[in-house]
Amino acid sequence: MKLYNYFRSSASFRVRIALELKGMAYDYVPVHIARGDHKLPAFADKAVEGLVPLLELDDGTHLTQSMAIIEYLDEVQPAPALLPADALGRARVRALSQIVACEIHPLNNLRVLKYLVKELKVEDEPKNVWYRHWVRTGLAAFERQLALQPQSAYCFGDTPTLADCCLVPQIFNAQRFNTDLSGLPRTMAAFDACMALSAFQKAQPSACPDAEA
Template sequence: MKLYNYFRSSASFRVRIALELKGLGYGYVPVHLAKGEQKQPGFTQVSAEGLVPVLELDGGQRLTQSMAIIEYLDEAHPQPPLLPADAAGRARVRALAQIIACEIHPLNNLRVLKYLVHELKAGDSAKNAWYQHWVRLGLQSYEAQLAAHPSPFSHGSTPTLADCCLVPQIFNAQRFDCDLAGLPRTMAAFDACMQLGAFQKAQPSACPDFEA
């Protein structure tokens, strides 16, 4: 397998975590988003959308969208499971993942921030306020869900799809100086994940294309 990705991309980071948790080896193909490599022919032949991550399977098939890729990995390589065995648990884990992937991250990714600055003429402080607003709102929802059913990770005693999404979001939040006070369950789940080698190996600073 080959993963087209970028060390800083939060959606790429989710998939790297899942691959590491499953113990699956993969070729790391860097696509430098900040330099616009996703819009150059080399990559648009891989992804017409110019989005990372793309997971290329050994048969050549290319999978897109991080949550869909992780669900695929969980079906093709069931151990260790990244979704609970019961339907209600799966619904909860997917909903947690979607708080991050549908409520927070889409508003704060690079192309959206660029639109704010270039098209809406937002200054640095307005851009940062936007970023922090959606992070805070989303993580408060996440915290409310976790507080209702406390557990060591986001759901249960092992990492799930939800944690694959949470951890990159917290990395982003820290980078943009977001307020993480009052989120004890969320930060405890983050800390529990970061104790694990899989999360450490997947983090941006461990990537071959990392830049400080």
């Protein structure tokens, strides 16, 4: 398999975590979206959405959208499972995952931030205030959901799930933008538990071959 991704893309980071957790080998193909490499024919001809990540299977099939890719990986290699065995558990994990993937990330991804600056002429600091506001709002909701669940090492249960694959990259990006992460004890405990695992360490941006100093 080949994973077309950008080291700083949180959606790409999610998929790298899933691949590392499952021990699935893949070729890392960098696409520097900050420079616009995703618009070049070498990638754009493969990715009709023009977005990373894109997973190319051994037979040449292309899969897009991080959540769909991770669920595909979970189905073709069930162990270790990233979704619980029971329907209610799966719903809980998907809900946590979607707080990040559907409520936080779409408001703050790179193309949105670029649009704010280039098209709407928003200055850097108001742009960063925008970023921090929506991340903090989303993570506060994430924390409230965790508080409704029994205590656990990770976001749901005692092994990492899809929710952890989503949470960790979002915390990395929140830290880059100096977002206030205080008052989120369950959220940050899950993050710390994840970062103690080699799979999360190997998937982090600084470990990527295209990481910038």
